[in-house]
Amino acid sequence: MSKRLEQMRRNIRKLVTFIDEARDMTDRLEYPVIIAPLAIEDGRGFSALVPDLPGCMSDGETPEEAIANVQDAIASWIEAAHDLGRPIPKLSRKLAFA
Template identity: 70%
Template sequence: MNLLRYPVIIEPLSEDDGGGFFATVPDLPGCMSDGETPEEALINVQDAIAAWIEAATENGQPIPAPTRKVA
């Protein structure tokens, strides 16, 4: 499965939250990661997507298909 097909939202974190960037995957509830740069957050969230899919598979949960756009 191509993990990059899942839309990812990357947002800056405030300095109060430690700075850097926060990445979430709307199609996969609770799937998120962060990084010092947007690029690092995107790389890190790919590991989170893989772990989310692995856990869902092990628990017999359905894997949602990637959406094409984010509302």
């Protein structure tokens, strides 16, 4: 088995474990968040994207860190929208772990 395939399998196992452990954490998130592994050329780690809030994203070395960081990004996004008099999008709640 190639090293790349072995690494991909390890990453998938980590993501599955994270999803199982993160279900309770995501209950605290109001907006749906997409967590995805970053490519090697992007510095590895994980990205966290908030589809309901255009341009709202963050990252972290671990999925947990990405979620914690994106919560700060959500708060900052909402604060900036208030300051600019822009509407705050409603929650879509259409996303789920896949």
